[in-house]
Amino acid sequence: MNVAVIMKQVPDTEALIKVAPDGSGYVKEGVKFVMNPYDEFGVEEALKNKESAGASEVTIISMGPERTVEAIRTGLAMGADKGVLLKIGDDEYTDAMGVAKALADELKAGDYKLIYCGKQAIDDDMAQVGPMVAQLMDIPCVSVVTSVELSGDKAVCTREIEGGKEVFEVTLPAVIACQKGLNEPRYASLPGIMKAKKKPLDIKDAKLEAAKSEIVKWENPPERPAGRILEGDDPAAKAAELVKALREEAKVI
């Protein structure tokens, strides 16, 4: 059974992000890029499937600029077998539908029974590509998954919802979008790091359609104003003043 993980390279969560002065994007220079943390859960689950559920090969597929190979190699070092980079130029391509189409075309060419991805990418938080890929491939998608049990050609997936859980059974092939808590991603071992450079990593030019949506502007969020401390000795009076401020100034009640 072949397993794929669709992965995105994103800025490190600790990176300080600065919006470009002209609002066209964010400054990428000096930013450290890593595998999207939610995608790591996908890689780990795929590797576990390989170890104990009969999966034979794990392929990592990603779309991005040249630097994305580093993130793919991290996955290979963790234990994945192959990598594919659908390469784009340095210009931004952020249209989720376009990304999903390119990934779906690549996935259709393989014979993947399971396709893992993170529930969202931590840079744009759109959470669209996984479900879009499933739709384009006409296969089911379960998202925000915290547990997966494979049995023959079926997968039982538990997904998190507000205040509870839903349990789905899907017939493979399917897309599974992973949530934190699904597993503990392993560290790349030193032997894994050494083996990674010998594993196949195909770089192809991404075939992209004209974007159906584009980001027109990036802005910083408004500066957080300084907090205000309510003075006074009488708690009841202060409470009244707080309620008044929440109602009239912050307008939240």
Add this chain to the structure above:
Amino acid sequence: MYFQLTDEQKMILDMTRKFAEEELKPIAEEIDREHKFPTESVKKMAELGLMGMVFPEEYGGAGMDYVSYSIAIEEVSRHCASTGVVMSAHTSLGTGPIYYFGTEEQKKKFLTPLAQGEKIGCFGMTEANAGSDSAGTRTTAKLDGDHYIVNGTKNFITNGREADVAVVLVRTGEHKHKGLSMMIMEKSMEGYSVGKVEDKLGIVGSSTTELIFEDVKVPKENLLGNEGEGFKIGMHTLDSGRIGIASQALGIARGSLEESIEFAKAREQFGQAISEFQAIQWMIADMATRLDAARLLTRRAATLKDKGDVRFSKEAAMAKLFASETAMWAATKAIQVHGGYGYTKEYPVERYFRDAKITEIYEGTSEIQRLVIASSLLRQK
């Protein structure tokens, strides 16, 4: 000569940094407070190949170069200098001699379990009367048929309590230097015991102990190299060990710098962050510059060692000397940047200060390093 890391070295840096932040940082304070050997961490490190990084895969190691090893020790030591020295002493001092000087049988028997981290190694050189003057070793080994009988006491041995295997410097002959030999001993041997466990100022997660040998029978097959080569093996081993300790010192210095930057940006006095004050900025600038210089010296020594056929004693001594003095200086300044808070256990810098001091002493004091460097220069006409 610009030190660019290879892709693999970058991946090793990323992996060990992540590992140190997620696994070592959260328990470093507890390890220090309770003087606990980092058993769980060492086990996880062994699983990742970090306890035998520089030994060939055929012997259970990860087949890495010394630059990668230096990177890994620095990353580990950034958050836990105790774990860093456990790793360095086990690898360079306890296992290294067996790799470089062992026979095939000795490697199969001892190198593989050590490289895989299944057994812990230590280096028994120092004695109460033989510190810098290591040739003053009095532990004796008398040949008796097919084995040696070893008697004596080693002292200040890193990993002494945990080590299953010890590479020990013994006296087999009269001549001060040429009468010394190196032997592989095992904790399981009758008459081998761990004596006093030192109560130290710093690196308290690592055990520093006496090793007591009372009529220990050591098979002839456990002699490393030939009789009389003990001192030579010892010096060779220390050259590599110095790169490990320099790397540990880099980690401590970097921790001092990073904590200072974070604290200075947050701490306000006189209406502004103290990072706005020149006095603090200069301390940070000096910490960073010395750290970079120390790292370049260390990487150079590691690179020379990796080349294989060049002497690197002077460069290793320079790296260890400079990195250790930088670590002590940076940790002292780090407490200063933190002010009163730096003097409390609430912040990690007091631990870095306590941990840093030993790097100026073990594996050759700063004074010995200076002698090594000077004699290398004065030797040439």
